[in-house]
Amino acid sequence: MLSRVVFAAAATAAPCLKNTAVLGSRVLQATRAFHTGQPCPTPVPPLPEYGGKVRLGLIPEEFFQYLYPKTGVTGPYMLGTGLSLYCLSKEIYVITPETISTIAVVGLMVYVIKKYGASIGEFIDKLNEQKIAQLEEVKQASIKQIQDASDGEKTQQALVQKHHYIFDVQRNNIAMALEVTYRERLHRVYKEVKNRLDYHISMQDMIRRKEQEHMIDWVEKQVVQSISAQQEKETITKCIQDLKLLTKKAQAQPVM
Amino acid sequence: MASLVPLKEKKLMEVKLGELPSWILMRDFTPKGIAGAFQRGYDRYYNKYINVRKGSISGVNMILAAYVLFSYCISYKELRSEEA
Numbered sequence: 001m002l003s004r005v006v007f008a009a010a011a012t013a014a015p016c017l018k019n020t021a022v023l024g025s026r027v028l029q030a031t032r033a034f035h036t037g038q039p040c041p042t043p044v045p046p047l048p049e050y051g052g053k054v055r056l057g058l059i060p061e062e063f064f065q066y067l068y069p070k071t072g073v074t075g076p077y078m079l080g081t082g083l084s085l086y087c088l089s090k091e092i093y094v095i096t097p098e099t100i101s102t103i104a105v106v107g108l109m110v111y112v113i114k115k116y117g118a119s120i121g122e123f124i125d126k127l128n129e130q131k132i133a134q135l136e137e138v139k140q141a142s143i144k145q146i147q148d149a150s151d152g153e154k155t156q157q158a159l160v161q162k163h164h165y166i167f168d169v170q171r172n173n174i175a176m177a178l179e180v181t182y183r184e185r186l187h188r189v190y191k192e193v194k195n196r197l198d199y200h201i202s203m204q205d206m207i208r209r210k211e212q213e214h215m216i217d218w219v220e221k222q223v224v225q226s227i228s229a230q231q232e233k234e235t236i237t238k239c240i241q242d243l244k245l246l247t248k249k250a251q252a253q254p255v256m
Numbered sequence: 257m258a259s260l261v262p263l264k265e266k267k268l269m270e271v272k273l274g275e276l277p278s279w280i281l282m283r284d285f286t287p288k289g290i291a292g293a294f295q296r297g298y299d300r301y302y303n304k305y306i307n308v309r310k311g312s313i314s315g316v317n318m319i320l321a322a323y324v325l326f327s328y329c330i331s332y333k334e335l336r337s338e339e340a
Contacts, residue, residue: 051305054314058321093328094335113313125310 057113 053061059076067075087093227235271279283289305315
């Protein structure tokens, strides 16, 4: 739809573009301009209300008006009378048995038309009006449909103007999600690295402890091995002597 | 004759009597022209007397009267001979 607006603007700016048959059907469709002429203001004149006036049901009014300046009002009637008498007397019109039936039929027709003409006319007018009302309804429905469609288009266009709100919210959401995943991963990396480092530390601690224990055990074993039996006896007797001395001292002291 | 409008485009009522033969000869007598003339006549009568909101019986009545007259003219000779 927008492309059509663009090309209509281009067509008004450069009228030569309107009629150039450009090579390539794709481009041809793009440069043809639609609805560039002025719409016709009164496309169809409405039906006239009454037909041309006719006198005596046979002779159009124009004849009487044509003779009025020369002969006045009664001219055409006198002409008619004179002509009919002439035809009768000169036997241009022959009186046959059919004449009587003609007069009867014509008289009957005149009577019927005079009596029932108006009511039949109204009846047919009503039928006509129904038809016209139907067509009018269709036209109004079509107009309303197109009006609704154009209103819908306008509201859609107005809505499209507000889309940038939705896009802002979405952009914010995505930015937040990105930030969250980034921080999450950062934390995981930190945890993993710390894990590895803790492992190495605990390995070192364990090794040092094991070495200490091993060394202590080894030293103890060596010491125990180095104490020969004789040395052990000497040490024990010395300890007993020391203990005896100490008990003496201890007994002496609380008495004081 | 000095005429302001060229002869061909005048209507019948505006043609002067002396110009009538030349006017008649100037008309279009091809089949298309004759058909066009009949169509024009029909359209004029139809749009004046029949194609209206409140048409009267005179629209049909004039056609019937013209038909009656025409058929009387056709059978005139026979009527004359029969009467004599």
